[in-house]
Amino acid sequence: LYASRSTAPIDERLVQGILEQARTHNLEHGITGVLCIDPTTGLFLQVLEGSRTAVNRLYANIVRDPRHTDVELLHFTEIAERHFSGWRMGSVDLHKVNRSAILRFSETARLDPHAMTGTAALALIQELTSTAAIGSRDGH
Numbered sequence: 001l002y003a004s005r006s007t008a009p010i011d012e013r014l015v016q017g018i019l020e021q022a023r024t025h026n027l028e029h030g031i032t033g034v035l036c037i038d039p040t041t042g043l044f045l046q047v048l049e050g051s052r053t054a055v056n057r058l059y060a061n062i063v064r065d066p067r068h069t070d071v072e073l074l075h076f077t078e079i080a081e082r083h084f085s086g087w088r089m090g091s092v093d094l095h096k097v098n099r100s101a102i103l104r105f106s107e108t109a110r111l112d113p114h115a116m117t118g119t120a121a122l123a124l125i126q127e128l129t130s131t132a133a134i135g136s137r138d139g140h
Contacts, residue, residue: 002059003043005041005042006042006069010039030054031088032088033048034091039093047125
């Protein structure tokens with residue numbers, strides 16, 4: 001789980017480009033996950049699941065990606081099973097999420113993953129995906 005900030009304004013074209021690239025790459029490398037985006041603040045919050053090697057390689061590429069800044073690893077753990085196994089890369093528009101959902105896991109209703117614990121940020125994503133706040137599941 002990592003957070004970052006976009007170096008450019010986040011619009012639909014940027015989001016679709018990121019998701020298409022992620023879904024193609026992730027299918028080839030056995031990676032699943034969810035990308036949460038807040039276009040108003042330029043924040044990305046993303047969970048990646050897969051083999052340790054595949055996730056580490058992808059994260060290293062993300063850190064070098066010029067579309068991001070302030071890339072920060074929030075949580076890293078080995079898991080017994082995937083939480084997002086059906087999604088090469090799901091997406092959530094955090095700007096559309098009820099702020100009370102964010103407040104359950106954060107000090108304020110304004111999302112700031114850099115100020116959250118990794119456990120809380122992961123719990124927020126799991127809550128959003130389990131309550132159908134997911135924006136898209138692999139484009140379906």
